[in-house]
Amino acid sequence: MQSAITFYTNPYSRGGIVHWMLEELGVPYRVEYLEYGTSMKAPDYLAINPMGKVPAIRHGDVVVTEAAAICAYLADAFPEAGLAPPPAERGDYYRWLFFASGPLEAAIGLKSCNLEMTSDQEMQLGCGRLETVVDVLADAVRGRRYIAADRFSAADVYVGSHIGWGMQFGTIDRRPEFEKYWQVLEQRPAHRNSMEQIEAAMAKYPLPDAGT
Numbered sequence: 001m002q003s004a005i006t007f008y009t010n011p012y013s014r015g016g017i018v019h020w021m022l023e024e025l026g027v028p029y030r031v032e033y034l035e036y037g038t039s040m041k042a043p044d045y046l047a048i049n050p051m052g053k054v055p056a057i058r059h060g061d062v063v064v065t066e067a068a069a070i071c072a073y074l075a076d077a078f079p080e081a082g083l084a085p086p087p088a089e090r091g092d093y094y095r096w097l098f099f100a101s102g103p104l105e106a107a108i109g110l111k112s113c114n115l116e117m118t119s120d121q122e123m124q125l126g127c128g129r130l131e132t133v134v135d136v137l138a139d140a141v142r143g144r145r146y147i148a149a150d151r152f153s154a155a156d157v158y159v160g161s162h163i164g165w166g167m168q169f170g171t172i173d174r175r176p177e178f179e180k181y182w183q184v185l186e187q188r189p190a191h192r193n194s195m196e197q198i199e200a201a202m203a204k205y206p207l208p209d210a211g212t
Helices: 015-025 067-077 091-112 119-124 130-141 154-169 176-185 189-204
Strands: 005-009 029-033 056-059 062-065
Touching: 005 015, 015 029, 015 067, 015 154, 015 189, 029 189, 056 067, 062 067, 067 091, 067 154, 091 130, 091 154, 130 154, 130 176, 154 176
Parallel strands: 005 029
Antiparallel strands: 005 056, 056 062
């Protein structure tokens, strides 16, 4: 599919994950920066994502929301970029891509809201406790350069972003396993290119004051 890609984002959002993914693809794309509370909630954008959140992409007639889904979609839409393992080798790829988008994100969210689960709630919720989730993720990256199929993939974009941001903002412990894994990923040219663009956009689109 060679249709143009439109990328909807805000520099202070999970859109940074998709921005990195797009740079890894090496294909043209157009960025539309949306502002919280205004253009992100405007009817034109709600027609794309009724949640009024970013990121989202439009690729021809296809609209995809949710950062993990966008990464998986783009890896398949542009196979020449080599960002997904062959189907027979995708067990770890799917596992850790969606582990990060499911249990990891949910556990971090609960912890950041100061919500402590009871033992019964831990059984009911798919994410479990953050401490357990982080232990499992640390085991997954320990001694590995990449998280799936011994090659860089969209799973590293997604998982790596959460590990990098988590350590930066204190939501994930700075464990040696995480630091070693992230040091490889953050030096990728595509990641550096995306960060340069994000930093430039931050200057142009400052984060609104709380409550606005």
